[in-house]
Amino acid sequence: MTSKQSKHQAATGSQPKDGIRKPARLTILAIIYALCIAAAIAFHAQEGVQQLMEDPARICIWSLCFLPCLIYHKKRSSYRVAAEHTVLPPLTVILLVTGYFPDVAMFLIIVTIITSIITARSLKIGILRAGTTLAPIPLIKILFANTSHVLSIIISQNSVNAAINPYQFQHWLLPLLIMTVAVPIIRLICDIVTFFFVQIPIRKAMREYSLSHILAMALADLMAIVWIPEILEFANIGSDTATVLSVFMLALIAYSLLLMTVDTMSRLTRSRSALKCIANVSDALPLPNQVPEETVVRRINRGLTRMRCFISNANNLDKRGYSYRYSAPISTGSRQYYLAMERSIWNRPFMSTDETILLTCGEVLTESLRVNKEVTLLRTESETDTLTGALTYRAFIGHLKSLQTENVHNLVAVVYFGVEHLRTVNEHYGRKIGNAVLRSVGMRLSQLLPENATLSRVNGAEFAMIVTDVTSTSDVEELATRMRNLAVMPVYTEEGEVSVDVSSSISFSNATDGFSVLLADASAHIYESESSNLPVVDGMTSTLAAQNGSGDYFNASDVLRHAIEDNTISVLYQPIFDVNTKRITSLDTIVRVHDAKGRTLAPYFVTAEAHRLNMSVQLTLDVLETCVKDMTAFRKVAPELDIVDICMNGSELGTSIFHERLEQLTHEQPQLRFGLQLGSHAIHVVHDEVDDEVAALAALPNVELGLTNAGTTYSEVAAFAHLPLDFARFDKTVVRDFRTPRAKQIMQRTLEISRDNDAFHVVFDGVESLDQVEFIRSIGGTLAEGTLLSNAMSANEFLMRLETMGTSLPEATPRQAE
Incomplete structure (x- = not known):
């Protein structure tokens, strides 16, 4: 076998055509077959040579006639060493019944060897096939040993009575039936011996035989021998055996050519199918x-x-x-x-x-x-954001435009996730940490990404998820909520834990506007990113120096540390109004820290960085002291003000100094109430570490526990279930999405809880429009804060406001006047 054939067989996963494990055994078996065939030739040599000397022309003509009869081979198996079908059994029967078998047996064996070697294109395989082909001849000779006069009897009989003639059935049809069954069996036995000898798996080799081909060829041979005498009778040929044999030979040649034609047509059909x-x-x-x-x-x-x-x-x-x-x-x-x-x-x-x-x-x-x-890799590289692994804005727009034609009748949603305060993280931690935060948010959003959705990064700090084949808007809203809750979990970096805040909004296509709403929103988002005057580094706006135009950088951590150590922090107060009475009911605090040049640290950064510096307790205590002093001044003008809310990050809850000072303040200032607001990180700390301390705080007479950023924090359910909460403050992003059915349901259900418990109240943060105020009233809410009602003010500014306007809400706010 050539190397090219070996490669082909390895490629197709098929057995080699020979399937032989031991080539040496094949040679030995071929020699054994050759010796048996040589013995058969020698056995018939005397009569064959004598007939050749007496009538060489006839013997040569008959031998040549054997060639077209035997050259035809029909594949029965895919293994080359397996026997193939030939017209040898009918030819042997004809020679026996006419009495010419002893004269030409030697030449018949020689022609069989020649044709087998030619068709096999191998000396060894050809000898094996010749031996297997000739193996049934002894049985055929036994079956038709005494039939030299059968042919004349058959021809003289009427064809109608031939089937019921006892003599014909016993001496002609019965031996033919036995031969038809025995010949394939003998050849199969020879094949099994060959397979066993050359170590071809017999079970696997048996599965390569075609039962339909074996039965069809056996029946064709039977019919050929049965009907040839009828042909002779119809042709009115005499009883001269030489003439009968010649006609027999011509009929068998025609029969062989017919089988060859059928086989060739079958192969051509198979080739055409291929x-x-x-x-x-x-x-x-x-x-x-x-x-x-x-x-x-x-x-x-x-x-x-x-x-x-x-x-x-x-x-x-x-x-x-x-x-x-x-x-x-x-x-x-x-x-x-x-x-x-x-x-x-x-x-x-x-x-x-x-x-x-x-x-x-x-x-x-x-x-x-x-x-x-390769194409996918190239496309992925060109359409994938290298930092987060999400798709790019160009891929996002391309997907939307393709959906515009492909999903005309299907509902499509686009959910935008904005990473809040990312610029602050970049400014104070550095772009490396900012990139880590952005990468973490992208990974978390991808974790919950369904199969019918794609995630893209549409600008520096914003992701967009396209959801196709939407069946329910509420399902998309629930998915967006779960993704946002996962994304806002704190990110652990080499600089420590960094808090994350993520906002979300949803746009749906509709039957009226189609995709115009989605494309308009997408254009607005990219315009907002590109219209920024700040330089972009790794897709994120960079540096406080660029914002201030000063060209210098400062270490925000050091600024915060010195401010806490020197107690130079300041507090802004955001009034909380009752939208029904239009009066201030309490104050929310915002910690403010400035550097030497008057630059301000963001409140978000102050809280998170104080925790990283292990200075949260000192910061909160300083805020408490400042609030107590300022509230004393406020109450001189407005005695009804008695509640101030302070945001904590959780580190304070596990320290005794904070508990002792807070308890002392409640005794010293019994007229004041302190609202301790717990953010997402604080909830995490409370749930894992300081349940008993929180219970002790809640037991203090003038202390209330509240949940801030409600609707966005990742463990709100656990907080409502395990903490003795007195109030909840809805995040401004939730209030901003008040038209979204899911956000509306969340706020309504929370208010239902507050109505069932008189001691529990709800505050709506981020009120910026009259529509929001009307919504809060429509669902039964009362407490709200935001720029529409009042901006955050320093202690002096708020005291001046109280002295001039009291706690009432003016008839027209600046926003309303605009």
């Missing part, structure tokens, strides 16, 4: 990115008959009654599979054209996968 399969696969190029193997299999089966192609994860299928061929292994990186062909016991054996289909289509599929992988 070309059709390959053409079908070629027509499908380029193959789709998703499951291209299904397209190849479907195209192959479209051109096949009585055979099935499919995808197999293994190349050792063992289904009873079936044989298989496999392509070379096809790998997709995470999976390896094969193209497999299956043939049943009725339509075997396989042909070389079948293996050509597998070889060619397997190579086409492999090349397509390689090209698709």
Whole structure:
């Protein structure tokens, strides 16, 4: 076998055509067969030579006539060493019944050897086939040993009575039936001996035989021998045996040519099917990115008959009654599979054209996968944000535009997630930490990304999720809430824990405006990013120096540390109004820290950085002292003010100094009430570490526990279930989305809880429009804060306001006047 053949067989995953494990044993077996055949030739040599000397012309003509009869071979198995079907049994019967077998037996054996070697194209394989082909002859001789006069009896009988003639049945039809069954069995036994001797797996070899071909050829031989005498009778040929033999030979030649024609047409049909399969696969190029193997299999089966192609994860299928061929292994990186062909016991054996289909289509599929992988990689690199792994804005817009034509009748939603205070993180921690925060948020959003959605980074601090085939708007709202709650969990970096705040908004396509709303929102988002005058580094706006135009940088951590140590912090007060009475009911505090040049640290940064510096307790105590002093001044003008809210990050709850000072203040200032607001990090600390301390705080007479940023924090449910909360402050992003059904439901249900418990109240933060005020009133809310009602003020500014306007809300706010 050549190296090219070996490569082909390895590619197709098929057994070698010989399937031989020990070539030396094949040689030994061929020698044994050759010796047996030589003995048979020697046994008939005397009569053959004598007949050749007496009538050389006739013997030569008959020998030449044997060639077209024996040159025909019908494949019964895919193994080359297996026997093939020839017209030798009918030819032997004819020679026996005419009495010429002893004269030409030697020449018949020689011609059989020659034709077997020619068709096998191998001396050893040809000798094996010749031996297997000649093996049934002794049985045929026994069956027809006394039939030299049968032919004349058959011809003289009337054909109508031939089937019921006892003599004919006993001496002609019965031996033929026995021969028809025995010849395939003898050849099969010889094949089994050959397989066993050369170590071919017998069970696997048996599955390569075609039962339909064996039965069809045996029945064809039987009918040929039965009907040839009828042909002779119809032709009114005399009883001269030489003439009868000549006519017999011509009939067998015609019979052989007929079988050859049928076999050739079958092969041409199989070849045509193979070309059709390959053409079908070629027509499908380029193959789709998703499951291209299904397209190849479907195209192959479209051109096949009585055979099935499919995808197999293994190349050792063992289904009873079936044989298989496999392509070379096809790998997709995470999976390896094969193209497999299956043939049943009725339509075997396989042909070389079948293996050509597998070889060619397997190579086409492999090349397509390689090209698709490279194209996908290039597209991914060009359409993927390198920092977060999300798609780019260009890919986002391209997807929206494609959906505009593909999903005209389907509801599509776009959910925007904005990372709040990212600029502050960049300014105070550095862009490396800011990138880590942004990357973490992108990963968290991707974790909950459904199959019908894609995530893109549309500008420096904003992500957009496209959800297709939306069946329920509430499902999208719930998904957005879960994704936002996961995204706002603190990020642990090399600089410590960094708090994250994420806002969200949703746009839906509709039957009236279609995708115009979604595309308009997308354009607005990118315009907002590109219109910024700040330089962009890694997709994020950078530096406080650029904002101030000073060109210098400062260490915000050091500024905060010195401010806490020197107690130079200041507090701004945000009034909380009752929207029904339009009066201030309490104050919310905002910590303010300035550096030497008057630059301000963001409140978000102050809280998070104080925790990282382990200075949260001192910061909160300083705020408490400042609030007590300022509230004393405020109450001189407005005695009804008695509540001040302070935001904590949780570190204070586990320290005794904070508990002792707070308890002391409640005794010293019994007229004041302190609202301790717990953010997402504080809830985490409370739930894991200081449940008892929180219970002790809640037991103090003038202390209330509250939940800030409600609607966004990741563990609100646990907080409501386990903490003795007295109030909840809805995050401004939730209030901003008050038109969203899901946000509305959350706020309504929280208010229902407050109505069931008189001691629990709800504050709505971020009120910026009259519509929001009307909404709060419509659902039964009362407490609100925001720029529409009042801006945050320093202690002196708020005291001046109290002295001039008291606690009442003016008739027209600046926002209303505009």
